[in-house]
Amino acid sequence: MSASAGLIENQRIVLAAKPQGMPSESDFALVRGPVPHPGAGDVVVRCLWLSVDPYMRGLIDGVYPYVKQVLIGDTMRGGGVGRVVASNDPEFGVGDLVEGYLGWQLYSVLPGSELRQVNPALGPPSTAVGVLGMPGMTAYFGMTEIGEPKAGQTVVVSAAAGAVGSAAGQIARIRGCRVVGIAGSAEKVRHVVEDLGFDACIDYRAEPDLLAALRRHCPERINVYFDNVGGSIYDAVTSWMALDARIVICGSISEYNAQGLELGPRRLKQFEMWRARQQGFRVRDYAARYPEGIAVMAQWLTEGRLRYRETVSQGLASAPSAFIGLLQGRNVGKQLVKLAQDTSRVSRDDALGTTRRTPCKSEDVS
Numbered sequence: 001m002s003a004s005a006g007l008i009e010n011q012r013i014v015l016a017a018k019p020q021g022m023p024s025e026s027d028f029a030l031v032r033g034p035v036p037h038p039g040a041g042d043v044v045v046r047c048l049w050l051s052v053d054p055y056m057r058g059l060i061d062g063v064y065p066y067v068k069q070v071l072i073g074d075t076m077r078g079g080g081v082g083r084v085v086a087s088n089d090p091e092f093g094v095g096d097l098v099e100g101y102l103g104w105q106l107y108s109v110l111p112g113s114e115l116r117q118v119n120p121a122l123g124p125p126s127t128a129v130g131v132l133g134m135p136g137m138t139a140y141f142g143m144t145e146i147g148e149p150k151a152g153q154t155v156v157v158s159a160a161a162g163a164v165g166s167a168a169g170q171i172a173r174i175r176g177c178r179v180v181g182i183a184g185s186a187e188k189v190r191h192v193v194e195d196l197g198f199d200a201c202i203d204y205r206a207e208p209d210l211l212a213a214l215r216r217h218c219p220e221r222i223n224v225y226f227d228n229v230g231g232s233i234y235d236a237v238t239s240w241m242a243l244d245a246r247i248v249i250c251g252s253i254s255e256y257n258a259q260g261l262e263l264g265p266r267r268l269k270q271f272e273m274w275r276a277r278q279q280g281f282r283v284r285d286y287a288a289r290y291p292e293g294i295a296v297m298a299q300w301l302t303e304g305r306l307r308y309r310e311t312v313s314q315g316l317a318s319a320p321s322a323f324i325g326l327l328q329g330r331n332v333g334k335q336l337v338k339l340a341q342d343t344s345r346v347s348r349d350d351a352l353g354t355t356r357r358t359p360c361k362s363e364d365v366s
């Protein structure tokens with residue numbers, strides 16, 4: 001142990017009130033206190049990048065049967081990437097770059113068994129919670145294993161400018177498909193087509209008739225739909241399926257703040273007619289295969305075939321507003337909160353030329 005954790009001040013964001021519908025900043029509070037002393041097997045991590053993700057809304061509502069609900073007074077849970085500052089686990093040394101559920105806080109103390117070593121040669125540290133982390137793996141396994149896109153087929157991806165959608169669409173392009181995105185602004189549409197190389201993209205907020213737009217952009221109907229949003233966009237896409245269509249149920253963000261269940265049109269006849277199937281999945285189902293997915297995605301990044309963008313919010317206090325922004329669609333690409341500058345000499349941010357070529361420009365929204 002090379003740091004006396006109890007002497008360092010921590011800052012955490014806790015849940016202060018249970019949101020009704022869309023969260024507001026007053027639902028969260030920043031609290032200060034000492035970093036707890038690590039026990040046997042524990043590691044102390046200084047978080048560099050906090051990941052902000054839609055599933056956090058479900059954590060507050062307790063929708064996940066396998067994860068503890070975040071209750072009032074609890075530190076908000078979430079993924080992060082950081083540097084080890086003290087360790088009681090021989091698998092981790094001071095300075096190691098690690099990823100895990102660090103929570104919305106500056107320092108985390110957690111068992112080494114809950115951390116993953118990050119290979120800094122594969123990309124900048126932030127990618128460990130982005131394109132080379134959970135969202136990237138969601139796109140990779142969801143698209144390749146559930147969507148099974150085949151060359152020449154038409155693939156539609158919703159939330160196409162987001163962390164998962166942007167990668168999912170590019171993976172289908174790499175597989176030789178025609179890829180049409182759906183996103184929520186003219187700037188997102190431009191980004192998806194011009195920067196990410198989708199064949200087309202529809203602005204669902206500006207398009208009065210989404211089904212008509214899908215018919216125009218997908219003249220041979222839709223073979224694969226990677227659904228990130230559910231709701232009325234799902235209804236439109238499943239009205240224009242091709243024979244043997246595969247619908248990948250990745251997420252349904254349009255419903256995460258709903259108070260009460262909204263029932264849309266039922267499309268069972270369409271599924272019967274077009275012999276379509278839909279399947280939900282959780283990325284954790286593929287946890288054992290992360291090394292395989294990360295290796296493939298890292299190779300595509302190095303080759304410049306896969307690109308990503310990050311929206312960066314500065315400082316822990318900005319996490320609630322970044323989270324609300326994500327739910328409202330303010331982010332382009334992966335939503336991150338930058339907590340600390342990585343001063344480690346082993347940081348590859350500065351050292352690696354190859355990975356720095358692949359990102360699109362970062363946007364700072366702080």
Ligand SMILES: NC(=O)c1ccc[n+]([C@@H]2O[C@H](COP(=O)([O-])OP(=O)(O)OC[C@H]3O[C@@H](n4cnc5c(N)ncnc54)[C@H](OP(=O)(O)O)[C@@H]3O)[C@@H](O)[C@H]2O)c1
Pocket residue numbers: 053054055134135138159160161162163164165182183184185188228229231233249250251252253254255281282283284326327328329330331332333334335
């Ligand atoms: N199954 C799994 O294991 C797994 C793992 C990770 C993520 N997910 C799911 O994947 C989806 C994308 O996650 P992400 O982390 O990549 O987030 P993201 O796409 O980077 O950000 C969320 C985006 O959702 C869109 N959105 C918000 N409200 C919407 C609405 N009412 N209708 C349509 N679009 C809306 C916004 O983009 P627009 O401007 O385009 O509206 C927003 O930027 C989420 O549903 C998430 O829950 C699932």
